[in-house]
Amino acid sequence: MTDFFQSWGMSYEWAWSVATISGILLIALPLMLAVAMIIYVDRKIWAAMALRKGPNVVGPFGLLQSFADGLKVFLQETIIPSAANKGLFLIAPIVTFTVALLAWAVIPFGPEAVLANINVGLLYVLAISSLGVYGVVVSGWASNSKYPFFSAMRAAAQMISYEVSIGFILICVVLWAGTFNMNGIIEAQRGHGLGIVNGFVFNLLLFPMWVMFLISSLAETARAPFDLTEAESELVAGYQTEYSSMSFALFWLGEYANVLLMCALNAILFFGGWLPPLNVDWLPGYFIPGWIWLFGKIFFFFFIFSWVKATVPRYRYDQLMRLGWKVFLPLSLLFVVLVSGYLMFTRYGA
């Protein structure tokens, strides 16, 4: 994009700045629109599985429901509890929202269509997603109220537990791809399954990693069945209890942006990202642009997320901890050994 602006007669520095800013806007604005629509989709899927109709009043098929909700929330009064720590109380939702947008900088939408093509892309995503917990913890503490505080404690322990096994899963993928760069990881998946299908998921050693990654990403985004941080039967609404109007909406948007990010990571790390599913160049789908494939895959994973939310009951807290530390951690560690051992014998020669 820098070249395009340079062709308008700008100097390199100006063209680079303008290209970067327009790149940020090109990601952030459609992302906000996607979040609004995906909330609608989530409610529709959820309703269909409960044999209900879901939102169907505002706009055709209820399509404008999220915008009506947004407008309503925007017009409400922001209530700050008198006992709350005012500064942190207001900063916390902003942190959640900003962090949810930041990680999208390294997500590739096509071979060239990536805002920051850095060679530690995956580590950057891991670093940014580990910041997400601060919004929850700080909001729970700053609310100065019992249930949000419980929720903050739970969130801190839960996210740290699952980040450990996510780290090991990512190491398996990175070992196989040989790079931390997101586009490099996608290119490494070209023709991975017998030269026909694209994606690490068709690898016998990496398929169990994908299953664990999917479950861990549910836990990392605190979606059902791991939504213990906002378990309404125990904690009212968890860390969001004292929040109202826009400060609440920022949590809401940030949460769904994070869910979409995790869906995108599932697609990129295990299902070939912007590559078409089949690596056969005479098939009609092969020349469909990459971003359509990526969006399709993200939507597929989002459907799985909603499906799980609609069907699986909530975990108990000790079961959640047991799954994270006693099942996922040893299993993922075992697979790091297996994958590195296999690569040592085949690719690098013992």
Next chain:
Amino acid sequence: MIQTLAFYLFAVLVIASGTFTILARNPVHSVLWLIVAFFNGAGLMVLLGAEFIAMLLVIVYVGAVAVLFLFVVMMLNIDFAELRAGFMKNFPIGIAIALLLLAELVLGIGAYRAGAMVLGTPDGTAAAAADTSNIASIGAVLYSKYLFLFEAAGLVLLVAMIGAIVLTHRERASGPHRGHQDIGKQVRRRPQDATVNARPDVGKGISL
């Protein structure tokens, strides 16, 4: 130009947030300022071209260590009056440590200014090649030249971990305790094991 600006931005923010870490009255605010300091430190690393170290700084310190700090500090109920009462007692020790650190800094900068030191290994081979990535050059040194030091560090961490587990582990009384769940036993359970169909005659009770 922009590098210089970014450097001064990050450097000023590191020092300012470090100062606030010490000055903040509320320990939770202290930890949050510390996180800001870590973050800007990572920014400085990126400016140096050490993007791998910067990401590790954020993942390890901000993502894990500081969360645990925050976790502990939030649950502590610190009595500020008591803290301040101990101030005069600890003041001389604090001054001594501060002087020690200052002396080390002066020595270190003096030695660097003298120009006698070559960065990297003694034979100067470890300087990162320009065309390899951070990760590759760190890995090449860490797993060959410094392998034993690396493994020794791992051993120290293992010992520390086992120590922490031994210190906090409590042996529970034997027998089934509340909250324990044997999933295999639950799955194996069948209706005929758990229920009895008694079929009592009309007008007669049953004894269990």
